Structure formats: C-alpha cells, structure tokens
Amino acid sequence: QVQLVxxxxxxxxxxxxxxxxxxASGRTLSINAVGWFRQAPGKxxxxxxxxxxxxxxxxxxxxxxxxFTISRDNAxxxxxxxxxxxxxxxxxxYYCAGxxxxxxxxxYTAYDxxxxxxxxxxxx
Numbered sequence: 001q002v003q004l005v006x007x008x009x010x011x012x013x014x015x016x017x018x019x020x021x022x023x024a025s026g027r028t029l030s031i032n033a034v035g036w037f038r039q040a041p042g043k044x045x046x047x048x049x050x051x052x053x054x055x056x057x058x059x060x061x062x063x064x065x066x067x068f069t070i071s072r073d074n075a076x077x078x079x080x081x082x083x084x085x086x087x088x089x090x091x092x093x094y095y096c097a098g099x100x101x102x103x104x105x106x107x108y109t110a111y112d113x114x115x116x117x118x119x120x121x122x123x124x
Contacts, residue, residue: 002026002113004096009118012086016122020081022096022115031098034079036070037108038092038120047106048094051079059104063089086122093117 008020024031035050049060049070058070069082079096097111105111 002028002031002098004098004113004115006094006096006115006118009094009120011121011123014087014122014124016086017082017084018086018120020083020094020096020118020120022079022081024077024079024098028077030100031113032102033099033104034072035097035099035105035108035111036079036081036094037097037111038090038094039117040092043092045095045108047108049081050099050104050106052104057104059106061106083120086120088122088124091120091122093119 003025005023012018031053033050033052036048037045038048039045047061051058051070051072067085072079095117096115098113099111
C-alpha cells in the first residue's frame, strides 16, 4: 500500500502564492505518476496537474497553466505544487493522488491512491 499526505494549504489573498507538498510512503515504487486534483463545494473533483515519477514529464489543466508548477523530489518521496497568482476560483480542497499505470492521466478515477486533502482558500 501507499500512503499520501498533503500539507501546505491555508488562507491567502488573491494574487498570492502557496506551495503544497505531498509526501508518499509505503510501496512508493508502485507509483508511476502523481497528480494533484481539487474539489470545490458542490463541484466535481477536477484535474490540476500531474508529473511522472521516473521521467520528468508534466501536464497541467488549462485553468492553471502558467500559474502552477508541479515538481518532485524523489529522494524525499515528495511532490510539490507551487501555486502563484491565486484567485478565489482556486479555492478548493486539494488532493494528491498516485497512479500505478504508466503515462499521465487526467481523470480522477484512474488514480489508485489518495491523500486526505488540504484546504486552500483564496480571499478576494
């Protein structure tokens, strides 16, 4: 099994920045990609960004492209989501997820492991 723990959420003003972290433990070798998703109240969980674990490939949702950056530190089994130029529309619970399959996928049902989520609130 794999355990994922997110941290770094909080309250920030519009235009500000936050960095989320996702630490993986357990059978991390089974993970081939890590994705970030978010879910706002009353909305479906949506894809934000993903990174392959072994190759340095990344993929972003259009809504965050140019503002968010996903990166990883394999030595620390940690994936980061650097978020900049935040707007109130970015307010949501952010989840990291691990995918056992190769390639980067954007639909949340494809992911096998999930963290508990971290709240990000952007005030106007």
